[in-house]
Amino acid sequence: MxxxxxxxxxxxxxxxxxxxxxxxxxxxxxGGPYANVYDDIIDDVVLVNVLGSDDPFGDPGGIGSGFVVGDHVVTNAHVVGDANDVELQFRDEEWREGEVVGTDSHSDLAAIAVDDRPAITDGLSFAADDPVIGQEVLVLGNPLGLDASLSQGIVSGVDRQLPSPTGFAIPAAIQTDAPVNPGNSGGPLVSLDGDVLGVVFAGAGQTIGFAISAQLADRVIPALIEDGEYEHSYMGIGVSPVGPQIAAANDLEEARGVLVSEVVPDSPADGVLEPIDGETAIDGEPVPTGGDIIVSIGDEEIPNEARLTAVLALETAPDETIDLEVIREGESQQVELTLEERPDVDLP
The missing domain is CATH 4.10.910 (30s ribosomal protein s13; domain 2)
Incomplete structure (x- = not known):
């Protein structure tokens, strides 16, 4: 007993x-938690095939990834390219035709309409909360054309800037060490709760991948669906980081903010902000002087260019007037600037 x-x-x-x-x-x-998330959301992950492409193993063109949000499929603009129609394969193994209803090269996002979306799809949701460095994440998609694949990692960094063919940086991007390969582009980067933290953009190496943030996608995608395009805020300036030498050359108490290095003629900043107009030598090296140093937009501090572009992208809109705090000739000043829509650019 x-x-x-x-x-x-x-x-x-x-x-x-x-x-x-x-x-x-x-x-x-x-199975574990990864298997549970996979089972919950894989039916909403789509293989995107660009019609007429001669590259069967990945972007640009060829095979990419996407995922269902509402009644549409979200993917990268560089995956669909100039195509009006694409082929979509869901988990039921059947192919459906999708119509590209909007693309935005500035954010590298695209929206695709599909009339006969299968009943197995529920649609995914963009995360309301910002990702946290160290947070576990999963990537779902079709790397190298291998459909319905899963990889795992963590959030390695936030507020990254990604290059775009338009010459403007994609702001507020997420860095991850989850394996990302050609064909993953356009797929979801998700939390262990199954919320979409970002739209996979590209891999830069074995331990570095990037995703366009849910916060940016949640602003752009509805406009692409409704209007076929998205209007980005535009100031018309070039900026440089403010390090100790620039701070010393411009009589600043501390190194902070971004230096206005140039102002585009006839842009919103023309006549409002002042660019650098001279230089001095520190330890034998030329250091620019005379330009405005932007330290905040409204209540948001601007410590660097990445934060500047993120605030403009996520918290402003064209035709909106913003309050800037600048350091001009060593003194703090408040100036107002009315944003415009980014001008059209010729893509390569």
């Missing part, structure tokens, strides 16, 4: 295992 102490210990262990089973945290569960 088992004594009471052993029986109580066994009951406690069984109760703990039951609780783990209910929470999906059972250490002996062969």
């Amino acid at each position: 088992q004594d009471d102490g052993n029986e109580n210990a066994e009951n406690a262990e069984n109760a703990e295992n039951d609780e783990n089973d209910e929470n999906g945290d059972d250490p002996f569960d062969a």
Whole structure:
């Protein structure tokens, strides 16, 4: 006969295992949390095939990824290119035709309409909260044309700037060490709750991949669906980081903000902001002087160019008047600037 102490210990262990089973945290569960997320959302992940492409293994053109949001499929603009129609393959293995209803090269996002979306899809949601460095993430998509693949990693960085063919940087991007390969582009980067943190953009190496943030996508995609395009805010300036030498050359108490290095003629900043107009030598090296140093937009501090572009992209719109705090000739000043829409650019 088992004594009471052993029986109580066994009951406690069984109760703990039951609780783990209910929470999906059972250490002996062969699937685990990654498998649970995969099962929950893979039906909404799509293989995107660009018609007429001669590249069967990845972007640009050829095979990419996408995912369902509402009644549309989200992917990268560079995946669909100039195509008006693409082929979409869902998890039911059937092909459907999709119509590209809008693209935005500045954010590298595209929206695709599909009339006969399969019943197995529920649609994914963009995350409301910003990603946290160190947070576990999953990437779903079709790397090298291998459909319905899963990779795992963490958020390695936030507020990254990505290059775009328009010459304007894509702001507020997410860096991850989850493996990302050609063909993953356009797929979702998701949290372990299954929320979309970003739209996979590209991989830059074995341990570095990037995604366009959910915050930017959630602004751009609805406009692409409604209007076929998205209007980005435009100031018309070039900026440089403010390091110790620039701070010393411009009599600043501390190195902060961004230096206005140039102002585009006839842009919103023309006549409002002042660019650099001279230079001085520090330790034998030329250092620019005389330009405005932007330190805040409204209540948002601007410590660097990445934050400047993120605030403009996520918190402003064309025709909006913004309040800038600048340091001009060593003194803090408040100036107003009315934003415009970015001008058209010729893509390469």
